[in-house]
Amino acid sequence: MQTTKELIRKYNVPGPRYTSYPTAVQFQETDDLSDVISHLDKRNREPRNISLYFHVPFCFSLCWYCGCTKIITKNTDRGDVYIDYLAKEMDLVKNKIHPESKVIQLHMGGGTPTFLKPDQLKRLGEEIKKRFNFHKEIEFSVEIDPRTCSKDHVDALAQIGVNRASLGVQDTNEEVQKAIHRIQPFEQTVQVTQWLREAWIDSINFDLIYGLPKQNAETFKKTLEDVKTLTPNRLAVYSYAHLPNLMPSQRLLNEEDFPTPDEKLSMLMLAIDNLENEGYRYIGMDHFSKENDELTKALVEGTLQRNFQGYSTHANTDMYALGMSGISMIDSIYYQNTKDLDAYYSRLDTGELPVIKQMILTRDDLLRRDWISRLMCKPTVYFDQFEEKWGVNPREYFSEEWERLDELEKDGLIIKLKNEIQITNRGRLFLRNIAMVFDAYLSQDKKTKRYSKTV
Secondary structure, three states: OOOHHHHHHHHOOEOOOOOOOOOHHHOEEOOOOHHHHHHHHHHOOOOOEEEEEEEEOEEOOOOOOOOOOOEEOOOOOHHHHHHHHHHHHHHHHHOOOOOOOEEEEEEEEEOOHHHOOHHHHHHHHHHHHHHOEEEEEEEEEEEEOHHHOOHHHHHHHHHOOOOEEEEEEEOOOHHHHHHHOOOOOHHHHHHHHHHHHHOOOOEEEEEEEEOOOOOOHHHHHHHHHHHHOOOOOEEEEEEOOOOOOOOHHHHHOOHHHOOOHHHHHHHHHHHHHHHHHOOEEEEEOOEEEEOOOHHHHHHHHOOOEEEOOEEEOOOOOEEEEEOOOOEEEEOOEEEEEOOOHHHHHHHHHOOOOOEEEEEEOOHHHHHHHHHHHHHHHOOEEEHHHHHHHHOOOHHHHOHHHHOOHHHHHHOOOEEEOOOEEEEOOOHHHHHHHHHHOOOOOOOOOOOHHHOOEOO
């Protein structure tokens, strides 16, 4: 059997991250919101648990590697206007949700929510609570830029009910930070982590990136050692995807400073070995969590799911995304808000949802979405459970794809049994490749440059 390093070379090809299926590249522009409205009305005839996502697009400075939807500005007063319009959008969304539905998950991302001043954060939290009912076990998470987060920010977050925080770290090496235009002394990360724990926001995630300019295995090992001293509950260790044609800011990076493919691979292997030896469970793709963390429990209990924020702990919840560029997942429809801030404001001024794209899923889409989700979120996928839900035998329905699993099994990524597919520990590294076997759109979409590499 080939070594893990050899398999990574073999399977490290462009492919979707499957935060949704079908992926966002399949969404179609639309001026007609009748389908969105009818799906919302139909879906909310009865109360249910839901997820909310709020996109805060502003950042004070540009990180050259970043591919997020963001607006660079130092004018924090723009936050007040943006919250005004989020409130308008909330009113429109609230009217389409059953009044007894409860928010089980709430996430603020960006940009960076800590661009907002503490009073603005408190106001945003109050506007949300005025309109939506919170579940008693709500997971309320927020993305934090330690460079723009004060103790007053943390106190404001605690006051509005935040109980989980994700801190952008990327790398602790000063030369790497200079190369990516993100100077963040580790002392800032230490201080914000301390403030969070003092405020009883003690479920903490750090985001790291490997494959950045000036990185090598030695510097990245030091980054891992640094962040482990703070014992985060979770770590997301992302592979840097260099796509300058899609992300113009990446053209500012010096390509001569990038690690070689073998050096990048060594960093990934180092992260997996290092973190597993420290008691972190490899959830899959780029996520690690402590054995007692809710993410690990969800993997074991079969309630893990994926959405546009990555892995999540609550299965079968609709997600309503508010703010510019937000993507909502409501049963059998996806819809996305405009990425243009002026257009976002203009649509809300007319009393319309600021939706610019949508996709209505066919029965085949729904079947494949469920199957792909099971492969990416469960250690074992049982055929009879799938057949009980959909009325089809997966071996028969996916007969054209089934033979392609033989090579994955030969490489030790899966084990095929009579009534189940087991994802091996090695296979969790290649979940995207396993899922790609069942993606009906990949053969149609030859523009693979729009996807990052799978490992």
